[in-house]
Amino acid sequence: MRKTYLGEFEEIVLLSVAVLDDEAYGVSVTLEIEKQTSRSVGFNTVHTTLQRLEEKGFLTSKMGGATAERGGRRKRFFRLTAAGGRALKDVRDIRTQLWESLPQKAMYLS
């Protein structure tokens, strides 16, 4: 159970990688998150989070081909692993469960 623990930001990054499908690398993930959540995200945070997720086994990565636009440097593309997909699903399930067990009046509290 402990291993599937996902931080809020980790979850967003993981989701963004999933959303971007084959085009998920540092910059695209950063920009995607900025676009979707309309909050400013540091590239450094995204980068370390990606690495951490990979260490946890939720992502795999491989280097892409050389591109001219970034000084010939290659991109590292990330992909969701099965474990990553499971983790996302777990999180969603837990969340749904919680929402569903919410008493009706709590909905009006805010």
Add this chain to the structure above:
Amino acid sequence: MSNKNNHIKPPRLADWLLKKFTPADTLEEVQGDLLELYKHWIETDDLPIARQRYTWTVLRMLRPFAKRKSLESHHDHSLHPTHADMLQNYFKIAWRTLRTQWQYSLINITGLAVGMACCILILLYVRHEQSFDRYHDGAERIYRVVRDEMNNADQLEPYATTPGAMALTMRTDLPELEAATALFQSRPLVMTYGDKQFYEDRLYGADTSLFRVFSFPFVKGSQKDAFITPQSIVITETTALKYFGSDDPIGKPMKAEDADYFVAGVVKDVPANSHFKFDILVPHRLPESRFITTWGPPRYHTYIKLKESVNPINFEAKVKAYAQSKYERRPLDKFHLQPLTDIHLHSKLKGELGSNNDISVIRILITIALFVIFMAGINYINLATARSTKRAKEVGIRKTSGALQRGLIFQFLTESVLIAILAFAFAVVLITLLLHPFNQLAGKQLELFQPELWLVWLSLPGLAVVIGIIAGLYPAVYLSSFNPVRVLKASNTQVAGSASWLRKALVCLQFTISTCLIIGTTVVISQMNYIGNKHPGFDKEHVIVISNAGQLSNRQVMEQSIAQLAGVKKVGASSTSTVGAPNWTGNILTENSQTDRMINLCQVNYDYLDALGIQLLEGRQFSLDFPADTINTIILNEAAVRDFNLTDPIGQQLRWDASSLDTALYTSVVGVVSDFHFASFHEPIKPFAFLIRNNFFVQLDFTSKLFIKTSAGDLVETVRQVEEIWKEFAPQRPFSYTFLDDNFKNLHADEERFKVLFSCLTGLGIFIVCLGMFGLIAFVTEQRTKEIGIRKVLGASISNIVLMLNKDFMKLVAVSLMVASPISIYFMNQWLEDFSYRISLSWWMFALAGIAAAFIVLLTTGYQSIKASLENPVKSLRAE
């Protein structure tokens, strides 16, 4: 558009940092990503903002110590020894071990703490000693010009003093100098302001050039106005407070006995780490400082500051030639440059401005302090490996449950580091307690928590950790290397025996060091006893010395009045301060010789020899009955007679070295006295001559010190009566006196201090060794409980068993005595060589050290071994 942007490079510094600190395996992608983002930012925002964001992102990316963990190990990453959980676990286990085996922990912590406390104190002391005079701006360019007094027989007497004009003329003649100054040690004066009156003995004659060489920051007034008139003086903050309280001292009048001054400047107090310390600086006074502008008598201390590019070695040669050509009065004298920062630890010249320390003493102290901490470290190693029996099972079980050796090493190191840190905390407590006694011992005012020591305090815990790691490394590697199968199957003794050769060797090393220290202490103490008991050749008991009696009118009348007191036997007067170093040397020639002989001189009154009980061997004393007793008559000591090769000294005509005089000046020997120690026992008795202060002959009276020989009776009453007379004749000067035996003792105060420090350190070292041994014998007896039980059943007596348990230690004592003896013979002979009058090493010192070591061992192990031998064998044999 994008083409244009291609040329805009991101900030170079940020780029460089990125390259430097990003792990190689991710560098490429990170660089690429950032470059892409940078372009994106340029398009969306301005260029400067983009640059800012780029730099900011790079800075936040920096993780200099981060390493990407290898992906393969991500399954078992929780077993990695640096993982936080594991670290926490190490500490928990370490803490438990410390608590369950608290006796061992206590021994280790105490030993290490004492060792560390020693080391830190010595470190502070050494730091202080080495910091002398370094606080001046450009201290490394400041030199003192010193002088070897030479004669035509190449005899040499090194002096710290030089002629007054030296600084003055060098300043104008030698372009390499940035500044030069002459300092004059003035005689003590009583200074008065209103109803405040104090006796000031740290008084120097100086001029503004002093502040160009040295950095004494002004609190009030300025360097420019410091000596603007011949009445302007500069005082320190403390002095200002003493006289003027909270009033503004500038412009306030201060009266000396012969002049009126006013305060023109206040400087910060002279730091304790200065080789000369002043309270008041006065302009060069007449008549005492009248030679400041001439190449006259060498009574000044000359300090120079070189320009930055000047090579001191070449310049020294130039100074030598320059000074020799200028100093016509003594053309043979040789001049040298002495780095300012070397004075405190390396200089022992005639006419030093303070008492300097000796670098060899510092070295010895450092060595011993290191020895002490080393022995504490050995204790740790020994106890840890001895304990291995207990830990072997633990290691075996841990290994079978999957622990790696690396993890175990980490765990054991955590233990030793924890012990070291606890010991350090304990050591800090010890130091705060011991600082005051230590200061008294060392004669210092060291403070622990000074702002400039922050670096030391920051680095010390680090040092403690390093000590912990060094001491713990071997036991950690040793313990963690056990083969689980063997240790779990084998009986205790089989495992523990394996490191015993190392333990023996280390214990032997400890014993050797302690034996060396014991021998050293014995030698130092016997030498100091020898010095204390050796008759100096004069009577030092019951002699009151008054040293500020120079240049008083009616002095001789005063002497006579004092001599008439009931408790006073004789009143001697002399030009030398204690019986210590005489204040000048001269050259003398035998009648037909051309070769100078250097001789120490001292002017005395008629009663001096009697007052000090210096024994007359031949001829007569100076006497009023011989009105011709003037500079023409002289009394020599035996050393001088030997040095001059005089067979029948009385009546011999001697010639003063005439290089500074126009006509030859003869003197005849009227008496010979037996050799006496006029200097410390470091120096051999040199040729010495007494001159008489003649009542009729017109010559300067140099006798500024009175030596009042009293009868043994009521000394207090006599002192009181002398004081009354003093007040009558010299009301303007305070009455201050010392005793000759104290003065003589002070000649060897540094050695006395060294002796106590040395003995204390030895004591602490032995204490630490005892601690270790106590732990070891406990272990040995525990190991051999069964054996002891069986032996007792078979009829062994208690003494048999005590002997059996101590036999090994005794062998080690014997071996270490054999190793320690030659080492200590070598080093102690070196120490003794500094003394001209010394004991020689003899066999009893080594025997004593051996017996002492054996005795200490028996004392430490006695309790445990007797306890073990008294135990009921039924108990020890039944327990399984």
